[in-house]
Each structure stands twice: as C-alpha cells, then as structure tokens.
Amino acid sequence: MGHHPTGSAVSVSISIARIEGRNLLHLIDEFLELVGGPRTSADPALARLAPTAYPDDDAAAAEFRRGTRDELFDRRRKDALVMREDLVEFDTDGDxxxxxxxxxxxxxxRVDAWMRTLAAIRLVVASRLGVDHDDHHDPEDTRFHVYDWLGYRLDDLIQRADDADAATA
Structure with missing residues (x-):
C-alpha cells in the first residue's frame, strides 16, 4: 500500500466475527512468542520465516543470515504488534x-503489516503441518482448516486493498 498517486490515505474495512478476532489474537500471540524467542533455534517454522538466501552456498547463506535474520524477525514482530493493536477490542470474551x-x-x-503478518503466520502453520505448497494438503482434513482460513483472510484483505487502491487511482 502507500502508493496512491493522489497521496490520499484510504482505509480497508474487513468484517470478522468476534470469535475470528479472538482466534486471530491467539495466533498473533503465539507468533509473537515464536519470533521473540531464541532465534538460533532449529525450529523449521523459523527457518521458513527466514529462508536461505543462498541454497547452494552454505558459507554465504550463514553470513547473510547473520546479517539479516534479527532485522527480519524484528520487522515481523513489529508487524504482528500492529495487527494485534488493531484487533485489541477482541481481547475480551465479551457478551x-x-x-x-x-x-x-x-x-x-497498516495494511501491509497485516498482509505480511497473515502470510507469516500462515507459513508457520504450513511448517507445522508439513505443507510445502497450497495443493499439498487435503482440504477435507480438519487439521488444515486454520491454514485455509488464514489464506482466505489474506486473499480477502489483498482484494479489498486492491479495490481501495483502484478507487483512489
């Protein structure tokens, strides 16, 4: 976002059920724990969030990772905190x-932070489920519902952001 030719700021509105908001907050909190934890962990989800820049050169990949991994995880953490802040009203059970x-x-x-966070959480879920690409799972398998739901939410947000951009162009 942030590329409006007229310089006008727009917003994107999404409609989510209260339970979805609470579930998103839970996923964000778990994600924050993951990216805020030890970054030297051999956790495959962390590796998925910071892929190897030089798959054929271990030394160059290690050097690149040392120089960028903390910055990347710090940005992921900041993005997730932005999204969490926007969803804070769901932080209560409420009536x-x-x-x-x-x-x-x-x-x-803030839309880009949302997109990056939804995509990153989806990568973590994919890593936990062993999904390498979208057609690598059975949509009828209930273990993949969160993965699919995150994909739906991300696609919906991208479409709404594109529509908002087109309306201001």
Whole structure:
C-alpha cells in the first residue's frame, strides 16, 4: 500500500466475527512468542520465516543470515504488534453472539503489516503441518482448516486493498 498517486490515505474495512478476532489474537500471540524467542533455534517454522538466501552456498547463506535474520524477525514482530493493536477490542470474551460480525477498519499505512503478518503466520502453520505448497494438503482434513482460513483472510484483505487502491487511482 502507500502508493496512491493522489497521496490520499484510504482505509480497508474487513468484517470478522468476534470469535475470528479472538482466534486471530491467539495466533498473533503465539507468533509473537515464536519470533521473540531464541532465534538460533532449529525450529523449521523459523527457518521458513527466514529462508536461505543462498541454497547452494552454505558459507554465504550463514553470513547473510547473520546479517539479516534479527532485522527480519524484528520487522515481523513489529508487524504482528500492529495487527494485534488493531484487533485489541477482541481481547475480551465479551457478551453477545461470538459469530456476530464486526467491522475492523485498517488504515492504509497498516495494511501491509497485516498482509505480511497473515502470510507469516500462515507459513508457520504450513511448517507445522508439513505443507510445502497450497495443493499439498487435503482440504477435507480438519487439521488444515486454520491454514485455509488464514489464506482466505489474506486473499480477502489483498482484494479489498486492491479495490481501495483502484478507487483512489
């Protein structure tokens, strides 16, 4: 985002159920724990979040990783905190219907952080499930529902952001 020719700021609105908001917060909190933890871990999810820049050159890959890994994880952490802040109203159990839709307005300057965070959390879930690419799982297998839901949410956000960009062009 942030590439509006007129310089006008827009926002993107998404409608999510209260229970979805709480589930997203839970996933964000787990993600924050992962990227805020030991970064030298052999956790395959961390490796997936910071892929090897030079797969054919171990020495160059290690050097690149030393110079960029902390910065990358710090950015991922900051992005996740932005998204968490935008969802803070879901941080209570609250009364009422957990399936009741609620509009979340995401300012243009924060949309990219949301997209990066949804994609990163989806990568972590994919790593945990052993998914290498989208057609590498059975959509009927309930273990993949969170993975698919994150993909749906990411696709929806991308479409809404594109629509908002087109409307201001």
């Amino acid at each position: 009422g219907d957990p399936l009741a839709p609620h509009d979340v307005v995401i300012p243009d300057a």
